[in-house]
Amino acid sequence: MPELPEVEVLRRSLEGHLIGARVERVEVRDARLREPVDRRRLSSRLGGQSLERLRRRAKYLLIDVTGDHTLIVHLGMSGRLTLAPGGHPLEPHEHVSFYLDTGRRLCFRDPRRFGLVLTLPTEDVAADRRFRDLGVEPLGGEFDGACMMRLAAGRRGPVKSFLMNGRLIVGVGNIYAAEALFAAGIHPRRSVARIGAGSWHRLAESVRTVLGAAIEQGGTTLNDFRDGDGSPGYFQVSLSVYGREGEDCVRCGRQIRRVVQTGRSTFYCPGCQR
DNA sequence: CGGGCGGCCTGGAGGC
DNA sequence: TGCCTCCAGGCCGCCC
Numbered sequence: 354m355p356e357l358p359e360v361e362v363l364r365r366s367l368e369g370h371l372i373g374a375r376v377e378r379v380e381v382r383d384a385r386l387r388e389p390v391d392r393r394r395l396s397s398r399l400g401g402q403s404l405e406r407l408r409r410r411a412k413y414l415l416i417d418v419t420g421d422h423t424l425i426v427h428l429g430m431s432g433r434l435t436l437a438p439g440g441h442p443l444e445p446h447e448h449v450s451f452y453l454d455t456g457r458r459l460c461f462r463d464p465r466r467f468g469l470v471l472t473l474p475t476e477d478v479a480a481d482r483r484f485r486d487l488g489v490e491p492l493g494g495e496f497d498g499a500c501m502m503r504l505a506a507g508r509r510g511p512v513k514s515f516l517m518n519g520r521l522i523v524g525v526g527n528i529y530a531a532e533a534l535f536a537a538g539i540h541p542r543r544s545v546a547r548i549g550a551g552s553w554h555r556l557a558e559s560v561r562t563v564l565g566a567a568i569e570q571g572g573t574t575l576n577d578f579r580d581g582d583g584s585p586g587y588f589q590v591s592l593s594v595y596g597r598e599g600e601d602c603v604r605c606g607r608q609i610r611r612v613v614q615t616g617r618s619t620f621y622c623p624g625c626q627r
Numbered sequence: 628c629g630g631g632c633g634g635c636c637t638g639g640a641g642g643c
Numbered sequence: 644t645g646c647c648t649c650c651a652g653g654c655c656g657c658c659c
Contacts, residue, residue, distance in 0.1 A: 356652060387635080387654075412653075430653055431637075446637085465636045467653060510630060518630095519654080526652055575652070576639080595652095615631055618650085 355412060355428045357491070357524025358567035359578050359586065363434060364409045367459075367581035370436055371404045371416065375454040383448040387429060387469050390449060398422040398472040399451070411487050411523035413469075415478065423475045425483075429467030435460050435583050488521040491560050496522070498554030505545040505553070512548060513541035513614055516560070525560060528573055528595045531620045533559040535594045540626040541619045542612075566591065594620040 355363070376399045384390040402418040409415065414434070416424040426434055436457050437444070444462045449470050451459040461470055473481055489496050489504070504521045516522060516530040525533065534541050536559035539552060548556070572578055572586030575596070579585055589596075593603055597620060598611035607624035 359652080385636095427653085429636095430651070463636095464638065465651090467636065469654095508629080514630075517653095528652060573652075578652080616633080 355432070355572075355578060356526035356529050357409075357412060358529070358564055358588070359572040360409050360412050360414055360428065360524075361568050362572040362580050362586060363428075364407050364414055365580075366584070367414075367434070367436070368407045370455070370457070370581065371407060371453075371459070373403060374457075375403045376400060376418070376451055377454050378452040380450045380452070381448065382443075382450075383446075383466070386448065386463065386466050387427075388471065390470050391472075395449075395470070395472055399424060410478075410484060411490075411519060412526075413483070417475055421475050422472050423478050425469065425471050425473060425478070426461065427469035429463060429465060429469065431465040431577065432461065432463035432468035433577065433579055434581060435462075435579060436581055486520050488519055488523050491522055491524055491557075492564060496557060496561070498550065498557040501557050502550060502553045505548070509544055509546050511542045511614060512539060512545050512556075513619055515545045516556075522560075524564070527617055527619075528592070529560070529563055529567065531595045532563045532593060535622060535626060536563055538625055538627065541614060541621050543627075594622060596620065 379396050379399050381390050381392045384392060399418060402420045404416055404418055406417040412427060414426045418424060437460050439452055439456050439458045444460050446464045447460045447462045449461040478484055489500060505515060513530050513534060516525050537556040539556060567573060567588040570586060570588040573588040574585035575589055594609050597609045600609050602609055602622040602624060605624040607622060609620055610623055612619050
């Protein structure tokens with residue numbers, strides 16, 4: 354479900370409700386996520402602590418708490434993190450619940466259990482194996498066409514795989530890779546070795562523009578994305594190619610195609626993307 | 628070393 | 644209605 358825009362929308366929507374709140378209790382009902390949830394660590398590191406800051410790195414949500422620890426949440430494919438009244442009935446697949454002194458409950462639910470909930474000492478986050486090899490933030494100041502060109506130097510393989518390689522660039526998943534390539538007029542199968550400076554510049558701009566627009570519109574809700582307040586996003590109506598196989602291209606009128614690339618669907622316009 | 632692919636899970640959609 | 648297959652927004656590790 355969630356790529357960078359969805360996690361950023363989630364972060365922004367939760368921030369106002371969570372900063373300053375204290376965790377009274379953590380309940381783990383099903384510890385079997387992508388990695389087993391460490392119940393005792395979660396409780397001892399979060400219990401009684403206040404939430405101080407919400408950050409995002411790649412598709413991870415990072416919540417710094419007093420006591421110098423950080424709660425790390427990754428939504429995987431089907432995860433959600435929402436606020437509910439403390440006594441509200443459990444959501445389906447609500448595997449982890451954080452009971453707050455505001456009378457509300459932060460609910461982590463994840464039917465497919467590809468998500469992640471863990472804590473680390475704040476000072477250890479950057480060097481942790483999950484974070485140390487992450488690539489550049491596409492909305493950060495250092496990301497531009499020249500940066501992409503450097504990252505692509507000496508590489509081969511299709512540009513779509515390059516865009517989705519989290520060791521190079523983070524946060525761009527299957528939806529936004531397709532949308533950015535459409536916006537830049539680049540065919541998803543084009544080899545990175547055959548992209549010139551002008552195209553890299555356009556692609557970098559497209560990535561930033563698409564991600565930024567998606568954030569402004571509350572993310573993409575295809576099935577189940579919700580922000581912290583339970584509100585869906587609206588960017589799905591702005592998608593030009595993703596999920597639109599057989600429809601007419603908004604720009605040139607030709608039919609959008611779907612192909613499979615490294616096991617995943619790729620949508621593109623054969624007229625606009627070369 | 629880098630790229631491709633299967634596997635991890637469950638649920639929803641669509642075909643028969 | 645029910646059963647089967649396919650497909651899904653991410654990521655890791657194995658294989659070549």
